[in-house]
Amino acid sequence: MSDQSHYDPSHPINGLKPLSNGDGFTLPINPHDGSRLHDYSDPMMANGLPLEDVDEDDDDEEAEDDYVAVDHDDVNEYPYWFRRPPVHHRSKIDDLHPFVQVLTESNVEDCVAVEEAFPVQERCSREKFQYRLGRCPELCLGLFTLPILNHGQPKPRPTLVGHIIATRVSTPHVTDKSMELPENWKSERLTVVDGETVGHDDTGMSIAIHSLAVSSEHQGKGVGSTLMKSYIQRIREAMIADRIVIIAHDHLVAFYESFGFQKRGPSKCQFGGGGWTDLVRFFLSATRVPLLTSFQVLEFNTEE
Numbered sequence: 001m002s003d004q005s006h007y008d009p010s011h012p013i014n015g016l017k018p019l020s021n022g023d024g025f026t027l028p029i030n031p032h033d034g035s036r037l038h039d040y041s042d043p044m045m046a047n048g049l050p051l052e053d054v055d056e057d058d059d060d061e062e063a064e065d066d067y068v069a070v071d072h073d074d075v076n077e078y079p080y081w082f083r084r085p086p087v088h089h090r091s092k093i094d095d096l097h098p099f100v101q102v103l104t105e106s107n108v109e110d111c112v113a114v115e116e117a118f119p120v121q122e123r124c125s126r127e128k129f130q131y132r133l134g135r136c137p138e139l140c141l142g143l144f145t146l147p148i149l150n151h152g153q154p155k156p157r158p159t160l161v162g163h164i165i166a167t168r169v170s171t172p173h174v175t176d177k178s179m180e181l182p183e184n185w186k187s188e189r190l191t192v193v194d195g196e197t198v199g200h201d202d203t204g205m206s207i208a209i210h211s212l213a214v215s216s217e218h219q220g221k222g223v224g225s226t227l228m229k230s231y232i233q234r235i236r237e238a239m240i241a242d243r244i245v246i247i248a249h250d251h252l253v254a255f256y257e258s259f260g261f262q263k264r265g266p267s268k269c270q271f272g273g274g275g276w277t278d279l280v281r282f283f284l285s286a287t288r289v290p291l292l293t294s295f296q297v298l299e300f301n302t303e304e
């Protein structure tokens with residue numbers, strides 16, 4: 001080991017030449033050096049401030065200014081405070097600024113226009129709209145669009161975009177007679193032919209949807225689904241029927257099943273050329289709920 005206090009810079013150390021003249025020198029430490037080093041070490045500990053100016057709590061105060069102390073027992077609640085509002089992805093139907101409303105006789109012409117979505121042989125006639133909207137408007141729902149208005153602009157008439165038209169029936173499925181227009185509908189309240197009610201049957205506990213239609217320019221925007229969901233919710237909450245029944249062509253069976261309708265096989269209806277499938281959406285009506293056991297509810301949901 002070399003004694004560096006007697007280091008000779010002209011001689012290499014371990015064969016290596018020093019990088020500068022000062023390299024390799026260690027000054028001998030005398031008794032004063034320890035106190036001098038101590039004097040310098042305090043300011044270093046105080047991050048550049050004289051120790052007496054340093055309040056040991058400063059760090060904590062800064063922390064209090066900048067951060068929220070987290071009690072780890074409450075940690076699970078914090079995501080609530082920092083949660084971002086849910087992102088609403090605008091859909092095509094949002095652009096319509098839609099609203100749903102029960103239809104009345106004043107909407108007959110609107111319905112005639114929307115009904116053009118059907119092939120001619122399946123369309124409901126103007127007279128049938130007058131009959132159904134006059135007799136049971138509470139079972140007929142429309143989805144309207146209204147443009148955003150500028151200040152002072154007169155409010156235009158809302159445009160009907162889609163409708164659901166229905167009547168009451170006493171049968172568990174839609175029948176041809178329920179779809180017909182009673183001959184004397186303007187003068188007679190009830191028409192019965194061969195023991196079966198023609199058209200709307202006030203006492204029926206099934207609601208038969210005769211038309212779900214969306215005007216062709218607005219199809220595929222979610223109007224039909226929105227209307228059907230809204231309709232089912234209204235009927236269920238009002239507790240005014242045991243079930244909703246409908247007939248549909250095969251390509252729309254899955255569409256109706258997505259709202260809780262059950263497929264019941266081929267329909268006997270020959271309306272518009274036939275080829276329909278019966279579908280049923282069950283509810284528990286106000287009159288029957290208190291009387292049912294859970295076993296009966298199960299039976300009720302699968303009854304024919």
Ligand SMILES: CC(C)(COP(=O)(O)OP(=O)(O)OC[C@H]1O[C@@H](n2cnc3c(N)ncnc32)[C@H](O)[C@@H]1OP(=O)(O)O)[C@@H](O)C(=O)NCCC(=O)NCCS
Pocket residue numbers: 117118211212213214215218219220221222223224225226247248249251252255
């Ligand atoms: C059937 C009808 C009411 C659907 O209304 P819509 O507003 O176009 O339907 P939505 O935009 O809410 O579509 C929802 C789903 O329904 C299904 N659907 C809609 N129209 C369909 C059709 N013609 N064939 C098959 N599936 C269809 C699709 O699965 C669609 O889902 P997607 O968005 O993933 O494609 C509408 O197309 C219409 O008026 N058709 C003519 C009249 C008719 O046939 N009425 C039914 C009588 S039973």
